[in-house]
Amino acid sequence: MAQNGKNPVENALSGLEKEFDKVRKQIETRTRDIEKRLSKGRKQIETRSRKQLRSIASEVRKNPVVKRAEALRKDAEKQLETGVENVLGFFQIASKSDVDDIDRKLKSLGKKLSSLEKDEIPRRRPAQI
Numbered sequence: 813m814a815q816n817g818k819n820p821v822e823n824a825l826s827g828l829e830k831e832f833d834k835v836r837k838q839i840e841t842r843t844r845d846i847e848k849r850l851s852k853g854r855k856q857i858e859t860r861s862r863k864q865l866r867s868i869a870s871e872v873r874k875n876p877v878v879k880r881a882e883a884l885r886k887d888a889e890k891q892l893e894t895g896v897e898n899v900l901g902f903f904q905i906a907s908k909s910d911v912d913d914i915d916r917k918l919k920s921l922g923k924k925l926s927s928l929e930k931d932e933i934p935r936r937r938p939a940q941i
Contacts (some may be wrong), residue, residue: 818826831933900907906914 897907899905
């Protein structure tokens with residue numbers, strides 16, 4: 813008959829609910845464990861990848877062809893800068909650094925002028941009686 817005042821269907825349902833909760837908790841625990849292992853593995857792979865990338869980059873920089881290409885790039889950059897300076901000079905156009913220098917000097921002169929004007933204003937006022 814009924815155990816603990818419950819009928820067999822209720823007992824079976826109660827047992828199923830308990831089993832379901834047990835399985836759900838096991839799944840949650842396993843999921844957390846898998847997530848932790850995946851995270852740890854990802855971090856290890858990232859660390860190894862960074863080390864390998866640094867090693868490869870170092871090897872590439874040591875390669876004579878890469879060294880020569882870098883030297884050629886620097887030479888081309890210098891020649892381009894010289895060419896631009898020559899063109900700007902020929903057309904009498906100020907370079908950005910020239911404009912920046914002039915701008916700095918103008919700001920400095922403006923500050924000095926403001927300072928002189930502040931000092932001059934009190935001297936111009938007539939003495940009040």
